[in-house]
Amino acid sequence: MAAEKKKHPPKKKKAPEKKHSKSKKKSSVNSNLPKICFGIAIFDLLHALYFTVQTMILLVKQFSVFAILALLGVIFWVIIVIMLLVGLSKRKPVFVRYWLIFSLAGFIADILFLLWGIATSITVDWDRLEEFSLVFLGIFIESTCIYIIHRYYQIMDETKKKRTLCCGGKKDKKDKKKSNKSPTKKKGKK
Numbered sequence: 146m147a148a149e150k151k152k153h154p155p156k157k158k159k160a161p162e163k164k165h166s167k168s169k170k171k172s173s174v175n176s177n178l179p180k181i182c183f184g185i186a187i188f189d190l191l192h193a194l195y196f197t198v199q200t201m202i203l204l205v206k207q208f209s210v211f212a213i214l215a216l217l218g219v220i221f222w223v224i225i226v227i228m229l230l231v232g233l234s235k236r237k238p239v240f241v242r243y244w245l246i247f248s249l250a251g252f253i254a255d256i257l258f259l260l261w262g263i264a265t266s267i268t269v270d271w272d273r274l275e276e277f278s279l280v281f282l283g284i285f286i287e288s289t290c291i292y293i294i295h296r297y298y299q300i301m302d303e304t305k306k307k308r309t310l311c312c313g314g315k316k317d318k319k320d321k322k323k324s325n326k327s328p329t330k331k332k333g334k335k
Contacts, residue, residue, distance in 0.1 A: 149302075178297045179233065185290045186229045193222045241298045248291050255284055263276075 197219045204212040225247045241256025259280050 148253045182294050190226045193226050240300045
C-alpha cells in the first residue's frame with residue numbers, strides 16, 4: 146500500500162522550455178539594445194561631422210548659396226544627432242523621436258532621389274549601376290538603423306507611460322478594488 150501511495154513527479158513539458166529560450170533571447174537583445182543604439186548614434190555623428198568637413202572645404206573652395214545651404218543643413222543634422230545621443234543617455238524619448246522623424250524624412254528623400262536617378266537614365270551605364278547598388282546598400286543600412294532605434298524608442302516610451310502615485314508608491318490591488326467599488330456605491334445610493 147505504501148508503494149501505491151507514492152506519486153511520481155509529473156513529466157516536464159518541452160514547450161515551455163522553447164518559450165523560455167525565446168524570451169531569454171529577446172531579453173538579451175533588449176539588454177544590448179541601448180549599446181547598439183549608442184553605436185548607431187556615434188556612427189551617425191561621425192558621418193555628420195565628415196559631411197560638415199566636406200561642406201566647409203566646398204565653401205572655402207567655392208563660395209556659393211548652395212554651399213551655405215549645405216552647411217546649414219549639415220549643422221542641423223549634427224544638432225539632431227546630438228539630441229539623439231542626449232535622448233539615449235538621459236532616456237528622453239522626445240529627443241529620440243526628433244531623430245526618428247529627421248531620419249525618416251532623409252530616408253524618403255534618399256528613395257525619391259534613387260527613383261529619380263533611375264527614371265532619368267536613358268541607357269544602362271555600368272558606373273551608375275555601381276553607384277545605385279551602393280545607394281541601395283545605404284538605404285538598407287539606414288532602414289535597419291531606423292528600425293533598431295525605433296524599437297528602443299518604443300521600449301523607452303513604455304517605461305515612461307507607467308505611472309505611480311504622487312508619493313512614489315504603487316497602488317495595491319485592494320486600493321484599486323476600493324476605488325472601483327466606491328463610485329458604484331454612490332450611484333446606487335442616489
